[in-house]
Amino acid sequence: MRPATRVSALLKRKQPKEQVIGCFPPYPPVELFAAMGALPSVLWNLRGSLDDFTKADEHVQNYACGIARELVQFHLSEAGSLVDGIFSYNACDTLRNTPEIIAAANIEAGRAIHMLRMHVPQVDRSQSNPDRYLRKEIARLIEAVEIAFDTRFSPERFFQTTKRYGQMRALCREAESLVAQGRLSFGAFCGVVLQGHLLPVKEQIENLTGLIATGNGRKSGAGKRVLVSGIMPPPAPVVRAMEASGLCVAANDIASLARSYAYSPAATEDPGDYYLDFFANRFPCTTLLYRADDRVEAFLRLVTDARARGVIFSGEKFCEHEYFEFPYLEKRLRALSIPTLFLEFSVDDAENIGAYATRLEAFAEMIEP
Amino acid sequence: MAAMVKSTSGKHLTEIMTRGYMDLHGKAADGAFCVWIAINVPAEIFAGFDDMVYAVPESHAAMCAGKGIGAKMCEKAEGIGYSMDLCSYARIDIGNAVDGGKDSPTFGLPRPDLLVSNNNNCSLLTKWFDVHHREWDVPHFIMDIPFCYEPQKSKDHEYIVGQIHDLIRFIEKLSGRKFHADRFAEAVHNTWEGIRQWKRFLACARHRPSPITAFDSFVHMAPFLTQRGTTELKIHYTLLADEAEEKIAANRYPVPGERYRLFWDNIAPWHQLRNMSQRLARLDANIVGASYTSCMGTVEGSFDLHPWDEKDPFDYIGRTMNAYMCPHGMELRYSAMKSVVSDLAVDGVIFASNRSCKPYSITQQDQLKRIRDELGVPAVMIAVDHADVRKYNEENAFLQIEALLETIADKKS
Numbered sequence: 001m002r003p004a005t006r007v008s009a010l011l012k013r014k015q016p017k018e019q020v021i022g023c024f025p026p027y028p029p030v031e032l033f034a035a036m037g038a039l040p041s042v043l044w045n046l047r048g049s050l051d052d053f054t055k056a057d058e059h060v061q062n063y064a065c066g067i068a069r070e071l072v073q074f075h076l077s078e079a080g081s082l083v084d085g086i087f088s089y090n091a092c093d094t095l096r097n098t099p100e101i102i103a104a105a106n107i108e109a110g111r112a113i114h115m116l117r118m119h120v121p122q123v124d125r126s127q128s129n130p131d132r133y134l135r136k137e138i139a140r141l142i143e144a145v146e147i148a149f150d151t152r153f154s155p156e157r158f159f160q161t162t163k164r165y166g167q168m169r170a171l172c173r174e175a176e177s178l179v180a181q182g183r184l185s186f187g188a189f190c191g192v193v194l195q196g197h198l199l200p201v202k203e204q205i206e207n208l209t210g211l212i213a214t215g216n217g218r219k220s221g222a223g224k225r226v227l228v229s230g231i232m233p234p235p236a237p238v239v240r241a242m243e244a245s246g247l248c249v250a251a252n253d254i255a256s257l258a259r260s261y262a263y264s265p266a267a268t269e270d271p272g273d274y275y276l277d278f279f280a281n282r283f284p285c286t287t288l289l290y291r292a293d294d295r296v297e298a299f300l301r302l303v304t305d306a307r308a309r310g311v312i313f314s315g316e317k318f319c320e321h322e323y324f325e326f327p328y329l330e331k332r333l334r335a336l337s338i339p340t341l342f343l344e345f346s347v348d349d350a351e352n353i354g355a356y357a358t359r360l361e362a363f364a365e366m367i368e369p
Numbered sequence: 370m371a372a373m374v375k376s377t378s379g380k381h382l383t384e385i386m387t388r389g390y391m392d393l394h395g396k397a398a399d400g401a402f403c404v405w406i407a408i409n410v411p412a413e414i415f416a417g418f419d420d421m422v423y424a425v426p427e428s429h430a431a432m433c434a435g436k437g438i439g440a441k442m443c444e445k446a447e448g449i450g451y452s453m454d455l456c457s458y459a460r461i462d463i464g465n466a467v468d469g470g471k472d473s474p475t476f477g478l479p480r481p482d483l484l485v486s487n488n489n490n491c492s493l494l495t496k497w498f499d500v501h502h503r504e505w506d507v508p509h510f511i512m513d514i515p516f517c518y519e520p521q522k523s524k525d526h527e528y529i530v531g532q533i534h535d536l537i538r539f540i541e542k543l544s545g546r547k548f549h550a551d552r553f554a555e556a557v558h559n560t561w562e563g564i565r566q567w568k569r570f571l572a573c574a575r576h577r578p579s580p581i582t583a584f585d586s587f588v589h590m591a592p593f594l595t596q597r598g599t600t601e602l603k604i605h606y607t608l609l610a611d612e613a614e615e616k617i618a619a620n621r622y623p624v625p626g627e628r629y630r631l632f633w634d635n636i637a638p639w640h641q642l643r644n645m646s647q648r649l650a651r652l653d654a655n656i657v658g659a660s661y662t663s664c665m666g667t668v669e670g671s672f673d674l675h676p677w678d679e680k681d682p683f684d685y686i687g688r689t690m691n692a693y694m695c696p697h698g699m700e701l702r703y704s705a706m707k708s709v710v711s712d713l714a715v716d717g718v719i720f721a722s723n724r725s726c727k728p729y730s731i732t733q734q735d736q737l738k739r740i741r742d743e744l745g746v747p748a749v750m751i752a753v754d755h756a757d758v759r760k761y762n763e764e765n766a767f768l769q770i771e772a773l774l775e776t777i778a779d780k781k782s
Contacts, residue, residue, distance in 0.1 A: 059734050063454070063724050068731075093491045093695070093728035096516050100699040101735055119525070122488055122495075122513040128535040130513070133528045289488060289495045289511055296503065318454050318727075324496035327450030328503055 019149050021116065022083040024071055024098075025091035025287060026231075026255045029118075032141065032271055033087070034201060035161035036151050041083070042197035044256045045232060046070040050077070053347065059101045065318040066347040067232070068094045075102045076109070085114035085148060090122070091287045092321055114148040116141065120279060122289040134279065135272040142271065155269035162274055163267035164201045171208035172261035178212065179249055180306065182221025186228075186249040187239045188214075193257055194233075223248025224367040227303050229329075230314030231255045231286070231322050234343060234356075241357040242312070245364035251306035253299055254314070259285045286321040295325070300332060310339045310367040312360075317346040339366050378609040382589060385605060389595050390475040396422045397479030402544045405481040405501070407494045409693060410512065411686045413598040414537060416556035418546045424478040426497075428594040430461035434639035434756035435588075436474050443757050457725040457757035459497040466501065481507055483543060485536065489514035489696035491728045510539055514690050517669045517697035521688065530687040556598030557682035563602030564666035567593065568674045570610035573617065574657040574713055578627035580616035582655055584646040585609075585623075586662035587637035593665055624655040629774050630714055633659035634694075634706070634736070635721035635729050636755040641763070648767065654774055658713050660694050660706065669697035670704045672712075695728040702732065703739055710746055716777045718748040719770065725754045747780065749773040 019038040023030065026044045033040040047070060056073035074080050080102075088099045099115060106113050118137045121130030142153045172193055178184040192211045196204035226247050233239060233254050242249075252258045262283035268274050284291035284298045303311060311333055313326055330340050341363040343356060375383070397403045404415060404423045415421045433439050434457070443457055445464030453460075470477015484507055486498040495511050502509035512532050515525040537548045570589075573580050592605050616622065623646075631649075633656045638645060649656065663672040669691045677685045691697050710718070718740050720733045733750065740748045751769045754760035 061722055061730060061734065064727060064731060090488075090492075090516055093493060094731055096492075097699065097728065097731040100518065101732060104699065104735060117518070119515040121528075122492075122511060123532065123535075124511055127510055127539055128513075128532050130528075133524070136524060286496070289492060289513075292495070292499045292502070292509070292511075320455055320493040320727075321496055323452045323455055324459075324493065324500060326452075328500065330450060 019084045020082060021085040021087050022075070022080075023087045024067075025089065025095055026260060027120075027282065027285070027288075028087050028089065029138070029141065029271075029275060030201075031158065031162045031165045031274070032138070033145065034165075035158040036142075036145050036149070036153055038085070038145070038149060038151075039200055040087075042256075043071060043074060044197060045194045046074050047232070047235060047347070049079075050074060055105075059105060060098075063318055064094050065316055066345070067316065067319075068098050069347060071095075071098055072101060072105075076105050080106075081111060083113065085116055087116040089118050089120045091120075092319070094318075116144050116148065120288075124290045124293070125280060131276055134276055138271050138275050153271075158271055158274075159267050159269045161201070162265070164205065166264040166267055168196070168201050168204045168208065169261040169264040171205060171212060172257075175208055175212050175215065176252070176258065178215035180225075180251060181215075182223050182248050183218040184211065184215040185243055186233075186252075187236060187243060190233050190236070190239060190257065193261070197256065221248070222369070224310070224364055224369055225250035225306065225308050226310045226312055226367065227251045227253060227306055227308035228312045228314055229253035229299070231316045231319050232314065232345075233257060234312075234314045235345060235349070237353045238343065238345075238356045238360075241353060241360050245357070245360045247310075247312075247360065247364050247367070250308045251302050253302055255285055255287065258302075259283045286325055296329065296332065299329060300336070303333070303336075303338065308338070309369075310341065310363065312363070313340060313342045315342060315344040317344050339363070376612060378589065378605070378612050381605055381608055382591070385596065385601055386591055389592075393422050393424055394476065394479055396420070402483070402540075402546065403479050403481050404483045404485055404540075405478065405498070406484075407486040407490065407498070408594050409487050409490050409514070409690060409696070410485045411533060411597075411690075413553055413556035413560055413682070413686065414533070414540070414548075416598040417537070417548045417550065417553035418540065418544065421540075421544065421546065422479075424481070425594045426462040426478065427458050427494075428591055429465070429473070429475060429478055430458040430756055431637070431639045432475065432591070433461050433465070433473060434758075435642060437640065437758075438472050438474075439640055439756040440759050441472060443759075453757075454724075456491075456493060456497070457754055457760075459493065459500075461756055462497065463500055466504075480505070483507065483540065484509040485512065486510075487512035487514050487690075489516070489690060490693055491695055491726070508543060510536055512536065514696060517691045517701060520670060520701070521668065521691050526684075526687050529690050530683050533683055533686060554682045557685060558679060559600050559602060560597050561666075561677055561679070561685075563593065563597075563606050565674065566603055566606035566610050568666060570606060570613050571658065571663060573610070573613035576617050577630070577714065578622040578624060579630070579655055579657040580613045580622055581657070582623050582646055583633050583657065583659040583662065584637075584642050586659060587639075587642060590662050590665065624650045624653060626653045627655050629654035629777055630716045631656045631773075632706075632710060632713065632715045632718045633661070633721065634718060634733065635723045635753070636661055636726055638721065638753045638761065639756050640758040641753075641761065644763065649770070652771070652774060654770075656719065657715070658709060660702070660709075663709060664693050664705070667692050667705075670701040672705050672709050695726075699732040699735060703736060706736065706740060707744060710740065710744055715746060716781075717773050718746060719773065720748060720750040721753045722750050723753050723755055724760050725757060747773055747776040 030040040055076040265277035284295035442464035443460040446460040
């Protein structure tokens with residue numbers, strides 16, 4: 001499904017009394033918002049859903065990453081007016097400044113949007129203990145949501161919601177294994193998972209169940225096994241070119257995909273316990289500074305476990321968190337004789353599909369079956 | 370053109386910086402425990418330990434850029450795969466590490482025993498230090514400083530102070546050296562004394578014409594980064610402030626026919642200090658202040674000296690951890706800018722949109738509009754890169770600056 005359709009889905013879903021919380025970066029406490037009656041929409045894959053960047057360009061330089069420019073454009077356009085609240089947490093230097101830009105522009109436009117935020121501790125747990133601080137941050141966030149949306153937190157509802165999110169993430173992992181077996185296309189898988197970021201968890205479960213049923217009804221396919229890594233998957237036309245080149249995505253290390261669903265804490269009534277567990281054990285992401293020591297080994301283990309014969313890095317231009325790591329990861333992969341392909345994407349690069357397709361075909365020829 | 374004559378403070382700066390780098394190398398070679406830090410890390414901590422030295426890669430990178438070898442060192446990092454889009458300080462530092470500081474004016478930096486970064490100025494610093502952490506297998510301590518959208522909250526202050534104690538315990542364990550709290554307190558006192566003199570120096574810019582330029586402040590901020598906690602800091606900044614006051618008394622000004630008083634927002638364009646200051650002076654324009662150097666010794670939302678009662682150094686250090694511009698948001702930055710525009714009688718603001726510093730630059734477009742529309746002060750945005758000259762175009766920049774001066778002239782007439 002094209003991203004434009006995913007955003008349209010958000011617009012269509014908007015019910016008169018429904019509170020939509022637009023969230024970024026990619027790991028917000030969605031369970032908490034859902035348990036408190038709101039619809040959390042993780043706005044992390046808006047590429048292709050925006051006609052232009054005229055509003056964003058008034059506020060953000062063009063050397064900011066596409067994600068930030070898309071977020072500003074989205075929030076200052078008509079689509080953004082359907083969001084009742086914006087939640088953000090600390091991840092990168094660009095995105096920490098984005099909420100204020102959006103808030104100021106909305107105030108200027110006479111739009112009242114609740115701005116919610118928390119600070120996710122980034123200390124290394126072997127050096128400092130962030131538990132007390134994180135518990136307080138969660139408690140403060142609950143209070144802020146209660147005030148903003150006139151709602152009350154219910155432990156029982158939180159338990160049920162976390163259970164459903166756990167189920168959804170397990171289904172994501174199951175669907176991913178069908179992609180690795182060649183029974184589902186990576187493109188179809190991305191479409192369902194990414195669309196899910198905008199939908200209620202119940203519908204995510206239904207869609208994933210349908211996708212898995214489709215995959216189970218197909219025979220395994222042969223393909224040259226690769227791992228795809230990045231902050232976002234390559235744009236849909238590039239994914240299609242990848243699969244047309246005979247490459248099979250044996251695993252992914254993508255922030256909006258596996259890094260989001262690889263781990264889910266056990267259901268609980270205590271949001272403090274839940275998020276302590278989540279932030280401590282989440283799959284190491286380049287944006288989670290405190291997981292740096294686990295990151296490289298987790299990445300290499302993923303490559304090995306998936307029996308990937310090559311790695312494709314999907315680079316989001318100007319994403320410093322990712323770009324500081326690529327050279328080291330490439331070096332470690334070279335030592336394992338695993339070839340790599342580096343693709344870079346910005347806001348409109350998917351339109352120039354030819355060059356990507358040629359490079360993917362050449363890469364596929366290098367890969368051992 | 371007459372040869373440039375170095376001022377007394379300029380000579381003193383060269384002397385203390387040279388001695389500082391020689392001491393750093395000498396002591397590290399003799400077995401001192403060497404720590405590399407991000408500029409916001411409270412370096413006074415290291416004075417609390419015996420035989421411990423610290424180095425500041427950002428300051429070293431700025432020096433390399435100032436000496437005209439920034440681009441060459443960036444290319445070394447790019448040669449091993451680091452993107453040209455990454456911060457040029459980081460590329461210089463990584464390039465420097467590639468060949469052990471072969472082209473560095475200070476022969477590089479001694480290999481660290483510990484890396485200490487934080488995420489308040491920019492979170493990419495932690496990623497940059499992780500490069501060394503992984504390549505050299507050197508421990509890396511990350512300080513997590515919550516970003517301020519509003520004045521620092523007590524919960525965050527408590528969290529920061531807790532981490533300062535954690536860092537001390539970490540160093541004690543790693544180095545086998547004992548921390549002496551009294552020496553730390555003395556070092557914080559020394560920094561505080563230095564900062565008070567620094568603010569006296571900057572305050573001289575209120576005079577018309579100004580006896581100082583922002584370029585002076587860019588050059589002289591180096592000891593604040595590399596010699597924090599020492600008595601040398603107070604001595605140097607006293608000399609600097611005295612010299613500025615003497616210039617007023619003697620009617621000696623860097624831009625004698627000062628017609629345009631400008632303010633600079635962003636990191637210094639290290640590779641352009643002389644070019645830019647001289648060209649501006651020929652236009653009777655003086656950049657009399659900069660957010661980059663005004664924020665030292667302050668807290669978020671103001672460029673005024675943050676008072677300290679000299680009681681609890683941990684409390685003071687924790688409170689000033691959001692001081693620089695990047696660790697706080699747009700509203701707070703605007704508040705400080707608004708005040709300084711009035712305080713220094715600024716005619717126009719130059720927003721330097723810095724490709725190598727997104728945290729400093731990303732809100733500038735909104736800031737520019739507010740300065741122009743709400744304060745009625747002309748402002749312009751120019752494209753720079755703080756340490757990579759390849760991303761700077763002097764003619765384009767001056768086209769914008771000259772347009773700004775014309776706007777100011779029209780407004781005045």
